[in-house]
Amino acid sequence: xxDTPLVSVLHVSRHYGQLQAVQDVSFSxxxxxxxxxxxxxxxxxxxxxxIITGNLAPSAGRVHIxxxxxxxxxxxxxxxxxxLPEQPPLYRELTVDEYLRFCARLxxxxxxxxxxxxxxxxxxxxxxxxGRRLIGNLSKGYQQRVGIAQAIIHSPAVVVLxxxxxxxxxxxxREIRDLIRDLGAEHGVILSTHILPEVQxxxxxxxxxxxxxxxxxxxIENLDRRMDTTTLLVAxxxxxxxxxxEAIDGVERAExxxxxxxxxxxxxxxSPAPRLAEAAVSGGWGLRELTPEHKTLEQIFIDxxxxxxxxEDAA
Amino acid sequence: xxxxxxxxxxxxxxxxxxxxxxxAVVQFILAYLFLAHVQxxxxxxxxxxxxxxxxxxxxxxxxxxxxxAGFIFMMVVPLMTMRLISEERRNRSIALLFSAPVSxxxxxxGKYLGxxxxxxxxxxxxxxxxxxxxxxxxxxxxxxxAIVLGTLLLVASFAALGLYLxxxxxxxxxxxxxxxxxxxxxxxxxxxxxxxxxxxxxxLLTYLSLLRHFEALARGVFSTxxxxxxxxxxxxxxxLGIRRLDADRLQH
Numbered sequence: 197x198x199d200t201p202l203v204s205v206l207h208v209s210r211h212y213g214q215l216q217a218v219q220d221v222s223f224s225x226x227x228x229x230x231x232x233x234x235x236x237x238x239x240x241x242x243x244x245x246x247i248i249t250g251n252l253a254p255s256a257g258r259v260h261i262x263x264x265x266x267x268x269x270x271x272x273x274x275x276x277x278x279x280l281p282e283q284p285p286l287y288r289e290l291t292v293d294e295y296l297r298f299c300a301r302l303x304x305x306x307x308x309x310x311x312x313x314x315x316x317x318x319x320x321x322x323x324x325x326x327g328r329r330l331i332g333n334l335s336k337g338y339q340q341r342v343g344i345a346q347a348i349i350h351s352p353a354v355v356v357l358x359x360x361x362x363x364x365x366x367x368x369x370r371e372i373r374d375l376i377r378d379l380g381a382e383h384g385v386i387l388s389t390h391i392l393p394e395v396q397x398x399x400x401x402x403x404x405x406x407x408x409x410x411x412x413x414x415x416i417e418n419l420d421r422r423m424d425t426t427t428l429l430v431a432x433x434x435x436x437x438x439x440x441x442e443a444i445d446g447v448e449r450a451e452x453x454x455x456x457x458x459x460x461x462x463x464x465x466x467s468p469a470p471r472l473a474e475a476a477v478s479g480g481w482g483l484r485e486l487t488p489e490h491k492t493l494e495q496i497f498i499d500x501x502x503x504x505x506x507x508e509d510a511a
Numbered sequence: 512x513x514x515x516x517x518x519x520x521x522x523x524x525x526x527x528x529x530x531x532x533x534x535a536v537v538q539f540i541l542a543y544l545f546l547a548h549v550q551x552x553x554x555x556x557x558x559x560x561x562x563x564x565x566x567x568x569x570x571x572x573x574x575x576x577x578x579x580a581g582f583i584f585m586m587v588v589p590l591m592t593m594r595l596i597s598e599e600r601r602n603r604s605i606a607l608l609f610s611a612p613v614s615x616x617x618x619x620x621g622k623y624l625g626x627x628x629x630x631x632x633x634x635x636x637x638x639x640x641x642x643x644x645x646x647x648x649x650x651x652x653x654x655x656x657a658i659v660l661g662t663l664l665l666v667a668s669f670a671a672l673g674l675y676l677x678x679x680x681x682x683x684x685x686x687x688x689x690x691x692x693x694x695x696x697x698x699x700x701x702x703x704x705x706x707x708x709x710x711x712x713x714x715l716l717t718y719l720s721l722l723r724h725f726e727a728l729a730r731g732v733f734s735t736x737x738x739x740x741x742x743x744x745x746x747x748x749x750x751l752g753i754r755r756l757d758a759d760r761l762q763h
Contacts, residue, residue: 249610253760275612285607287519289526301515302611346607 200263201226202276202353202384203248208257210243217243219408220257225354230380232399232416233388236501240408241388242282245358248386249279262353275304278352278383282359284343288332292323292342295331296349303350317345320378322371336363344372348379355379356386361394373398392493402493406501419493427489428460428469433482444468444475459489512613516621521628524591530629533587537580538636544579545640548572569651569658573641574729577658580637581725584630584666585698589690591629592673593683595622596756600681605759615756619749623674630666634659654731661728664741668721669694671748678755697721 201224210218218240225231235241246252248259250266250273259266264273287295296314305313318324321341326334331342340363347355357376361369376398379385389395395402395416402419404412433456441450441458446468451459462468469486476483524530552571559565599605608618638659644650672693677686701720717723721744724737 246606249606251606251609251760271612271614274610277610279606279610281603281606283603285602285604287523287604288602289523294522298515298519299607299611302512302607302613304512304612 201260202262203386204260205244205248206258206260208244208247208254208259210240210247210252210255216408218247218254218405221405221408221410222257223403223410223413225384225386227353227384228380228382229401230376230385230387230399232395232402233386233405234390234392234395234402234497235388235405237390239405239501241405242358244405245279245281245356245386245388248354249277249356250274251279251281275350276353278347278350278355280343280347280355280357280360282362284339285346286331286339286342289330291328291330292318292334292345293327295342296345299346300349303352305350313349313351317349320348320375321345337365337368340364340368340372344375348383352383354384354386358388359390360387361389361391369394392497396493404497404500412496412500419496426461426463428462428467428472429457429485429487429489430460430472430483431455431457431485432476433484434480436479436481440475440479441472444471446471456484512617513621513624516608516613516618517623517625517628520595520622520625524625524629529590533591534633534636537583537587537633540583541576541580541637542640545572545576548575549644567651568644568648569654569731572644573650573655573658576637576641577662578729580634580662581665581722582698584662584669585694586691588630588666588669589673589676589687589694592626592670592677592690593687594677595626595674596678596752597680597683597686601683609760615753618756619674619678619752623671623749623752626670626674627667630670631663634662634666651731657728657731657733660733661725661737664728664738665721665725668741668744668748671745671752672697675748675752675755678752694721 203223203225205221205223208218208221209216221240221244223231233241233244243252247254248261248266250270253267259273261273262276264276266273287298290298293314296317297310300310300313301307318327321344323338323341323345326338331339334342340360344357344360347357360376361372364372373394376385376387380398380400387395387399396419399416401415402412403410435456435458438450438452438458441447441460446462447460448463449461451461453459460468460472467488469488473483473486475481549572552568555571596605599608613621641650641655669690673686673690676690676693677683680686680689697719698721701717701723703716718740724740727734727737
């Protein structure tokens, strides 16, 4: 059982009429992983999530949840999923307690276990104080938490969260991120978001989807390595010629940015900074600035999604 | 599971002012009609005493009362069923049901039983009025039971149709208008049936009418054909509703 992935998505496609929303997407999720799902608007994130949670049937392909086929044994598979859609599925006329009790029963929690499950979900999401209030009267942040409580109430193997921190204040966002990391310890979590730092802070693996295709999938460590600097930004009071900079051992290419500033490219993990400083001192160039340029997730994201565009345009 | 869904539905109905106002308005109008029928009955009672085999209170008070109730239900049921599925779609709360380990059949049956329980309650409240006549006289209990059964079947059919039409749209008002239109058409379809010269076509249109089958029960004639008609009607629209929800996920 430990070897079966919690979620395995095999060659899933879905189209809406002419529009191909998701094409041949395959991935899997292991226990203890928090998978970040990134993509520009309309890339197919929400469609993929809806397919995993059984809200949409794929046009082709298979989805297995904890070893159960979602299409053939929907009840057994769905019992292992907790899903928070983009818009939390709340009944505004119910109180938080009533709503969570209903969700617990809906997920086939035994009648005598319901109270305990509701209590646990409320304490995990910080809802103890609002149990008797109407959901419709709660603030957006609390409604979002009720949505998360609903998704974890039956301790599912997989928790799928579609943009869980939208509309929250910074403190709530931090709490929700902590909660997601907690969840990741005992459940598998799939998290879709636009917010890139959120992925870096909470996820153990990242997947980028663009125009319905998975274009990137890697662990966060590899991603960090990928984000390692390969460029230095330097500025001189008495700028030397470009050729002099390129002559320094380790500098692959120098780019003149004007006003005595240069961008130097070098191989990953072999920064020429010490040699550059020596050369600057001995050459009297007047080194004023020396900063490694960090590549952010944002840049990687833009690189990947826009290079994909370029490929499409060329084709 | 169906019970959980039905209870939730019923609870939400009573948390909105709509259910309470429907109960109050329907009860008020029917109480007024009931008193009017009782008044009429008391006025003609001396003449009735002279006739052999005269119609009793059941025919003169109870039957017309439930006839009016059926007509009022036709207008009220679409209001109660319009939100069942369309509003869940609109609020996107339907995702909660779709991702929970419940089948489409359970969702539809749960919602149907929830709203049916409401109409059972409404019919029960109306039934208290004729029952009050027992303190002053007697009723033909067999006839009375047939009338109540007919009313329950009638309103259950209305609710099944309303639930199906609610599953077709995201706009509750569209669901209400189309349910009302469909019910009204099925109510009066036998009018046209009377005027069609072809006897077979005429028979078919008359057979389709919701009203005709109710009238037989209201006269105290219990026929399995009428009961089967309503049960078939309910089943057809519930199955259509289940198929419609299934189609939501599937590829079109």
